[in-house]
Amino acid sequence: MTGSLGRRYARALLPLAREAGSLEEAGAELHVLARVFAEPRLAAIIENPTLGAAARRDLTEGVLTAAKTSRLVANFVRLLVRNDRLTHLPDIARAYDALLDRELGRVRVGVRSAAPLSDAVQEQLIALARRLAGKNVLISNEIDTELLGGVVLDVGGTVYDGSVRTRLARMSRTMAEDSR
Numbered sequence: 551m552t553g554s555l556g557r558r559y560a561r562a563l564l565p566l567a568r569e570a571g572s573l574e575e576a577g578a579e580l581h582v583l584a585r586v587f588a589e590p591r592l593a594a595i596i597e598n599p600t601l602g603a604a605a606r607r608d609l610t611e612g613v614l615t616a617a618k619t620s621r622l623v624a625n626f627v628r629l630l631v632r633n634d635r636l637t638h639l640p641d642i643a644r645a646y647d648a649l650l651d652r653e654l655g656r657v658r659v660g661v662r663s664a665a666p667l668s669d670a671v672q673e674q675l676i677a678l679a680r681r682l683a684g685k686n687v688l689i690s691n692e693i694d695t696e697l698l699g700g701v702v703l704d705v706g707g708t709v710y711d712g713s714v715r716t717r718l719a720r721m722s723r724t725m726a727e728d729s730r
Contacts, residue, residue: 556641563626564649570622577650579623580643586613587639596636606631656686660704664697679705
């Protein structure tokens with residue numbers, strides 16, 4: 551239920567953001583607000599059933615003002631509060647990203663490596679990801695020291711594992727099978 555609700559709200563916001571010329575900005579604001587409202591102390595207050603509607607609105611307005619939220623996203627969040635759907639904001643932000651990526655003809659690519667990558671290696675990985683996906687790519691980098699070396703590339707859900715850890719595991723399995 552949560553995923554479909556998130557997609558429904560995201561589908562409602564996307565054309566409004568397109569019309570306002572703020573497709574990317576709206577998505578970024580959704581993510582910032584999702585993180586803010588998910589902060590445990592704030593979430594406990596907002597989700598408290600004893601908190602009255604007026605107090606919930608006032609608290610939300612304070613957050614929207616402090617975050618310098620655009621009018622479009624602020625009105626959208628107000629709608630979520632009015633409909634008691636604010637807890638779905640993280641799902642809505644993820645669904646919005648997926649819709650936006652589809653609209654812009656791009657795919658998200660995750661790169662995990664044991665150490666930071668040089669600019670030249672990053673450019674090579676971007677080129678490889680573009681060839682694999684056949685689309686423009688949005689890269690996010692993550693350091694995972696357990697990989698020992700190499701990289702793991704996640705291109706739109708398809709994982710290409712070139713890590714030393716995986717190579718060692720394969721060698722270990724092969725050696726174990728050969729010793730039987």
